[in-house]
Amino acid sequence: MKIWISDTQTATHxxxxxxxxxxxxxxxxxxxxxNELSDFILSLKDDIDIEKNIKLIKxxxxxxxxxxxxN
Structure with a gap:
């Protein structure tokens, strides 16, 4: 799946x-x-629901x- 990303970071989120x-x-x-998408999402936050989020993006x-x- 081809993916484009926008990533914004602040001190709080x-x-x-x-x-x-x-x-x-x-x-x-x-x-x-x-697998690559799962690894990427997991790298963002280690306790995120991978399967649910992959279903949503698909x-x-x-x-x-x-x-x-x-903090």
């Missing part, structure tokens, strides 16, 4: 937007298979992950 279609402000992440064509930094 990180917003990662993944999309299956090209967008002008997104960077091309690559043509990822399920169904909707995009996925937004809002990750709150713990």
């Amino acid at each position: 990180r917003l990662v937007r993944l999309n299956c279609e090209e967008h002008s402000d997104y960077k091309y992440l690559g043509d990822l298979n399920n 169904y909707y064509g995009y996925l937004h992950l809002f990750i709150i930094h713990k």
Whole structure:
């Protein structure tokens, strides 16, 4: 699956937007298979539900992950 990414980080949170279609402000992440996509999502947050998020991006064509930094 071809994935484009927009990644915004602040002191309090990180917003990662993944999309299956090209967008002008997104960077091309690559043509990822399920294992590569799982590894990438897991690298963002180690306790995230991988299967659910892969199903969501396949169904909707995009996925937004809002990750709150713990102090």
